[in-house]
Amino acid sequence: MRWTRPGFRLSAAPRAAFAFSTECGNVIPENMTPKVNFTGGRRRPWVRPDRELPDTVPYERIRTGNGEVDADMSSPVLKIEDLHVSVDGKEIVRGLDLTVKGGEIHAIMGPNGTGKSTLAAALMGHPRYEVTGGRVTLDGEDILAMSVDERARAGLFLAMQYPAEVPGVSNANFLRTALNARLGEGNEIPVIKFHRMLQEKMKQLGIDPSFAERYLNEGFSGGEKKRNEILQLAMLNPRIAILDEIDSGLDIDALRIVADAVNAVRSPERGFLIITHYQRLLEYIVPDHVHVMMQGRIVKSGDRELARELERKGYDWLKQELGIVDETVGAEV
Numbered sequence: 001m002r003w004t005r006p007g008f009r010l011s012a013a014p015r016a017a018f019a020f021s022t023e024c025g026n027v028i029p030e031n032m033t034p035k036v037n038f039t040g041g042r043r044r045p046w047v048r049p050d051r052e053l054p055d056t057v058p059y060e061r062i063r064t065g066n067g068e069v070d071a072d073m074s075s076p077v078l079k080i081e082d083l084h085v086s087v088d089g090k091e092i093v094r095g096l097d098l099t100v101k102g103g104e105i106h107a108i109m110g111p112n113g114t115g116k117s118t119l120a121a122a123l124m125g126h127p128r129y130e131v132t133g134g135r136v137t138l139d140g141e142d143i144l145a146m147s148v149d150e151r152a153r154a155g156l157f158l159a160m161q162y163p164a165e166v167p168g169v170s171n172a173n174f175l176r177t178a179l180n181a182r183l184g185e186g187n188e189i190p191v192i193k194f195h196r197m198l199q200e201k202m203k204q205l206g207i208d209p210s211f212a213e214r215y216l217n218e219g220f221s222g223g224e225k226k227r228n229e230i231l232q233l234a235m236l237n238p239r240i241a242i243l244d245e246i247d248s249g250l251d252i253d254a255l256r257i258v259a260d261a262v263n264a265v266r267s268p269e270r271g272f273l274i275i276t277h278y279q280r281l282l283e284y285i286v287p288d289h290v291h292v293m294m295q296g297r298i299v300k301s302g303d304r305e306l307a308r309e310l311e312r313k314g315y316d317w318l319k320q321e322l323g324i325v326d327e328t329v330g331a332e333v
């Protein structure tokens with residue numbers, strides 16, 4: 001990806017790639033080609049139904065009248081098997097297994113420093129987080145073999161705990177670039193349709209229209225950044241959405257608005273992985289499964305009752321039950 005100021009130019013780059021590369025100073029190749037070398041399974045590229053499809057692609061892309069991505073009508077399956085992730089040579093995620101299917105909401109809870117954000121960043125392909133073992137597939141396709149950009153186009157989305165500020169790139173421009181990259185070459189959304197859609201979603205989320213032309217996250221309050229992440233989710237229509245602490249920094253009303261927005265995009269075609277510290281969010285966004293992460297792996301799973309129990313009792317009872325003395329990833333296991 002390339003962008004310069006003033007009169008910046010931003011080549012095709014979905015949001016996560018952009019944010020990660022901004023954060024990490026990486027350069028994403030300017031001429032990114034759509035991923036079409038699928039060899040089977042249910043993955044499909046986003047091409048117009050009236051276009052000839054490559055031999056290896058068993059289906060067409062579906063597009064709604066208002067230009068929204070409504071790409072895959074199939075239910076996605078994200079499968080994580082024995083995942084190990086290291087940062088700077090230190091193993092943080094230590095053998096994690098999890099399957100998220102379309103229509104499901106999985107909440108991941110756990111004490112500070114147990115590897116939750118590391119898991120999210122590694123799934124999205126943050127270059128600092130090195131996957132040292134295990135397997136992650138989306139509908140059978142090897143996610144780990146894909147670039148950040150390809151993961152985003154395959155339908156993975158990460159709402160980050162600390163969204164990057166990008167001076168020089170307006171929110172609207174960024175979103176249109178990301179959406180067009182998601183739609184694929186030749187299927188770009190017309191400008192007017194895009195702005196209509198953007199205004200509609202901003203209204204739903206209670207975001208002031210002036211935020212469209214403000215630089216991405218620059219000077220946004222913590223809560224505004226989080227709402228903006230959900231705006232991106234609502235616009236990009238991902239298949240698997242990973243939300244890393246979207247509730248932090250939100251006041252009670254904003255929490256409700258954000259939760260309503262997530263509930264509004266809940267569907268059998270979309271799975272959610274929600275990282276949170278607070279049971280309150282899970283009263284609004286009711287999860288199907290709740291998992292507790294300690295020492296870089298899932299140590300207990302249950303339903304929303306588990307979140308309530310954690311709220312009442314804290315983590316100590318669980319540590320005692322499981323015989324865990326130090327839950328952080330720094331601890332020897």
Ligand SMILES: Nc1ncnc2c1ncn2[C@@H]1O[C@H](COP(=O)(O)OP(=O)(O)OP(=O)(O)O)[C@@H](O)[C@H]1O
Nearest residue numbers: 087088092111112113114115116117118119128329
């Ligand atoms: N980019 C990084 N550089 C160095 N260390 C890192 C990095 N990312 C994560 N870590 C380390 O990995 C460990 C787990 O961090 P992580 O942010 O994944 O935990 P978490 O469970 O999300 O914590 P919290 O609930 O506080 O957000 C911590 O010790 C942290 O310092």
